[in-house]
Amino acid sequence: MPRKRERTVKGSCWPCKQRRVKCDLTRPYCRRCTGSGATCSFSKVNVRWNARPTKSAPAAYQNSTTLRGTPRDKPMHDPRVTGDTMKALSYFESAIWPLFMTTPHPCPSPISLALDFEPVLLSICGLAASHRRMIENQPDGTTNLLTDERTDCLSKVRERLQCYGSDPEILPRLLVAVLFLYIEDGFIRCEEQSASTISHQTGAHAIVEHLGGLEKLIAESKSDVPHMLLSVFSSTDLTRALLDDTAPCFPARVWRQMERGTVWWERQPLGVPYGMSLALIFEIMTEMAAYRESIKGKEKLCIDQIRDFERRLQPGFSVIEPNHLDRPEQGLLSNDDLKNVNASQTVSFAKTFQHTALIYLYRAICGLPARHHLVQQHVTSCMETIQAINPKSKVHNCIVFPVYVVGAHIFTVSQQMQILERLNCILDALHFNSLLNIRRSLEQIWAEERSERSWKDMFVSLGENVLVL
Template structure:
């Protein structure tokens, strides 16, 4: 008897199950969905809750994110639209804000207790879902009345609490509004990314600063805080301004919950790279008025800290070779993490040579790191979550490449990222690069390259 044909694979994505075809289980998108243009989704069935947990269920109701969401919602009188928005935010949108395969729980319980957070979550979810359902249309936005209701609710909470004793929930609401306008609705006239940025700063200061917030240990807040600090830093590098926070905060941030996988190679972490980038931005402001004060010793120090390095053989490797051997199940993940961190290192070195040292974009020192950054990004699988958070290295590398094949590669990767994220900021970065390549600014100074990017756009 011939073997029974298997039409589906256990764990297949929802479109492959519907079409009864074999799925390759690629995440976040399988190859069949990429080829057919289908919306690959692995978690669609997770929204179908069971009334009682199965006998074989290994997680308790309090440990399961699906059941915990059900517990919080069943005792609340929510409109059907708000309920769907909360489900969408948890299962579809919140995982897009991190490269981690297991992100920290979203602030759903907080949304059920605080009206501004609930309104912000629903507005963010509705805006993104509209973009996804409209197959990439950039002309849609969240309902304006809901946005105004959210802002009015935040102001009312501040008026009713003159001592600012419970600002943490409001901080989450303003975080979400900041990312709504900076990532999703940055091309709308209603976008107020800069205003929300000021609001976040003010609340963080009232709560005692970064250190105090990280010590509280609330994972969703510290994760959003790390993403806010990252976008503030990259925006500062592009806009020629100092970051809003001192470089020392990155040492504190990496001890909490962050938006990236905390993988290290040879002692280098992404937070340590961000710390050097922050120090370089502050140094640039120091010498801005008098370029003759540029110190080659300081530049060499930045170079040494940012230069990608590799482990060196020592006796421990010879005596205990199995200790340092990567297991097959973790090898690809470690390689992706290495390439991800190195892409940011090469981008930072391009900033050092261009913005601080004033070298032209076609200089050999600049171009060698552009080429190396290209190779790092090529090593990051388009199916990995890390690939969706390399927009800043792609933007820097794309702005400094003069080869058509590399420019095509940048556009292809940005299109791939947008297809997965559905964030309008990706489209605006793409449009800014195309405009730059056709402009004399392509051979100009660092800041002239990025003037066509809208002020409300966040890049990470």
């Protein structure tokens, strides 16, 4: 039998592969592309947008729906975009967008905005491609190559920034695109040389300030998508500020206003007589970070301020009132309320952040060592609360910050194994590179003597581009 003719050469550039012609492999631009005027690229990474993900992908990504809930046997098409782009949007909507919210029913995804505004479309497709590569290339899932889609997205963002004055609606839309770039680099591409999480954070903050500040944006927000993304942006800004021992970008007063709209966390269920909202905890944590910044270089602490933080952060319970004795039936919960109390993971979720905030208070502000009994009592309580959270619940995927802080302050091998088990469980659900970085950071902390290390020195091994939520 005659030998089958090979139309392409291994390692060919992408234009030659697509045209099925022989590439001479000349870098950075081959002669065929130079002669034909094509854009030569050897760095593009192919992502297989097949209907069925790889077998290693979790069941959550093996769903049977595509864009906007349309069955796969009746795919939705949009004449403005290609088939691969529609598949990327479908993957983003079904597999990525729900990961950033603990609520059972996430707010609608920004697909319509993406179809109308190219920078948002490119940022979403880039995020989907990066996440898909992370799943297909386990265990590392990383690449040092900068994709063409990412370059196009950055180029379009810069191009629109130069002409936003002619259209007042451009800047809020650009904010959405920049926030998706921030999320992609901070959670998925954080280990790559091309990651620019800090630059995207600076750019997003500059746009927010140019639009009148976060409080104004929250008050005037008419869409769930920007509001939800701003809640992620503010939360990750706060957690990184706490880990880096710096002040967050936004004031404490924004958190209660933030919770009036769509946020990534689930609010306390009605009828639950105890617990605190996550917004209130974030408000206190922001105040503590600001106080910590104000006392740097000073020798004496304000003990009244410390006690005020303690009092506000202690897990709260209802107290006895005279009418409880006169009319005991007045405090009875309905069957639905009891069901919420027994089934909801929201209270335990908030408590993990309460205990983490108290660990920060004693370690960063008061300067107590890691083995101090005030620190360890909240480490133990937080570990118990983490164990009470169902690994299959959505809130379990958003306790990375408490798991990381508590994990850095435990000393027994059995507890370290419990923390690793939780991190691996979250990694299996999210497939974020940031979790690999956090796991390595904890293993490095455990391998060193850290009793006398300061709060900031304890987390110095975490990469600067990693986001923790």
